[in-house]
Amino acid sequence: MLEDMRLFSMIVEHTSLNKAAERLNLSQPALSRRIARLESELEVDLFRRIGKRLELTAAGQLTYEFALELRRFHGSYLQKLNAFKSAEAPIATIGASLTTLQTTLPALITAMTEKHPNLEIKAVTGKSHEITTLVKERKVDFGLVASSVEDDASITSLPLFDDHLILVLPRTHFILERTQFEVDDLNGLPMILFAPGTWYRTLTDQLFRRHNLKPDVRMEIDSFEAIIRLLSACRAGTLLPKSYLREQVLKDNDLYLVRIPELEETKRTTSLIHGDPAWLAPSTRYLIEETRAYFARNQTTI
Known part of the structure; x- marks a missing residue:
């Protein structure tokens, strides 16, 4: 159905069966048969044919909105899947406690983006226990918190530096x-x-x-x-x-x-926390090692 939805959305966006067929490098009869088959599967009419013009039915409009969502989710899926094929991550989402966000994260982000100009870093802030939950739910790639998490077997804590x-x-x-x-x-x-x-x-x-x-x-x-x-x-x-x-x-x-x-x-250890290593993409593992190396190099200035 994914491919049929793609073809359907192309017809809607080109407002013409002929133009869509040309853009898709398909014959018009072949494209018509695909849409007819989709309508048969869905048991609704997607278009109202007025002369040579195609107009979406109410069911067609609903289906087009679904096709757009499907396209967006498919693109997001492919982007995330690509992280398992390469050590170069296009996007990294880091969870940071409020204190860490203000003290250490700015310099880390600067260093990482200078080394990887195409890397987009997103930061989510919250209290340490909130960041831990985000890590467990895999809503962030890893977290930086001014503590360690020793009482949760699903979380790995890697000490970065001591603060006072x-x-x-x-x-x-x-x-x-x-x-x-x-x-x-x-x-x-x-x-x-x-x-x-x-x-x-x-x-x-x-x-x-x-x-x-x-x-x-x-x-x-x-x-x-x-x-x-x-x-x-x-x-x-x-x-x-x-x-x-x-x-x-x-x-x-x-x-x-x-x-x-x-x-x-008044010592406190800032730690990097992550979830089950089996769920870490190679790119995330690479960024974790980069982060640890960064703080190891900068211990004297922290």
Whole structure:
């Protein structure tokens, strides 16, 4: 039926049996017989013949809409099938937790598209457990999450790098007059924090409870970039993942990193997660290895 639907849609789109037959390199009688056979199988008339002109019936219009959907799904199927024939993936869909999306994914996408100019990367964001579900349901090729998934046998976790929190302050902040810093210096400190709900904020809250700290929280924002830009204006500090704090970010915003030993204990491992290896296309396996190699090369700058 797939081929008959293709022939039928060609007639509709060329508005003429003769033109469609010519385009398909078929004789008009042969094409007429194919359409007659399709109408017989479906037990409906697809065209209303008015003189030399063909007009779709209501059933014909419905069938044409189905033919278009069939064409789209067939094209999508062939595209996905091609991934099993080549290590070069035309499209990769990556699931990323919100923190990972802001910290590590931009640089990874830049590196991968520079190496593979024809690669189209799509990103789906969500909380870590949501990304895990997408991986299990094969709605993304693989996921990047700021955790590991050890309690689900259907998920493979590959550690990429370790991350921890660092205190970030404007260079003009009065506290920088000190030469030594302790975790207690966070008590009462004006701060802008990430909105609740991510591993990063969870680590931050755990740190505060563990050391009985009560900072002066001025704002809660779900964007690292917005936090960075507001620090100087609000004369506040923040705790951000080390992976986000590239040298250029600090330079552009005139910021300073304050290293406090207790903050380095807030370690979290960012992992690549994927599902059953038997379902991975060769192109996906290749991109997974590329991703692991990328983070291995950049460990010193993360």
